[in-house]
Amino acid sequence: MDLANKNLALLFEISGIPVYLTQSLLSTWIVMAVLTLGAIFARIKMRSFSPVPSGFQNFIEFAVEAADNMVKSAMGDGFGALGGYFFSILAFILASNYTALLGLRPPTSDISTTLSLALLSMGIMHFLGISRRGMRYFKEYFEPVWAFFPMHLMEDLTKPISLSFRLFGNILGGVIIFELIYELFPFPLRFVIPSFLHAYFDLFVGALQAYIFTTLSITFMSQKASAN
């Protein structure tokens, strides 16, 4: 049994350090291609925009409004541009988690994917805090007394770690459990029993973790950017 993220091909070298095409990188590219083609398809379909929505346009409007409402209910007005960001994050993580259903290795079972997503969210959080609140943002690090400064710093350090490890651990745990399950059962049973487990570990946990990641990012941002 081999649980490692296998190297498929050598891509290029940066000053002697080889960069490999791994299984998770390949499925990242597949997810990116699917999402990009879906976005282009939606854009072309929306050319024939009708004031009374129906069918596909109804679905797109529902999705966009749901993302906008999620941001608005947590952060208030004035953050409309963030709806698109969170919609993309949610779509990417959801599509990544569901690649496990196709037998691919999910991109989110790679710590580099989840850590970069978490660091992106944290970067936007600090940027919003500084641009919206100015010096009051830095003042908050010394409240209620200056001795709390190391604690606030530690909080900022642990936020991306907990965000990324939560997603990574859940998805990698699912991958390992399925490797063990498929080893355990003889050939004909492999088509029956694991499908019930796929429903829980891939469909339910995948959707839940995508939602959790997005909701927690919104909560962190609203704490930093729109606190009074």
Next chain:
Amino acid sequence: MDSTAFVMGCSAIGAGLAIIASIGSAIGQGMAASKAVESIARQPESRGTVMTTLFISCAIIETTAIYGLIIALILLMANPFVGQLP
């Protein structure tokens, strides 16, 4: 005794011990779920809000168990001690 085998065996025991961290998260999730059921029984119309909050808080409580799992996985798959043997 072969020192590599000893280190790897001890790492496997450590991985098993690291998973004990999930006891706390299991107790916490049980308490959260029991409180959620109580509040739904008291106010059935608030079911949607309570369920959403329960899912989010369960995922946050789960983080402790995930840290234990990650330590176990590091010990099993990317063992940092075997490479330091003389």
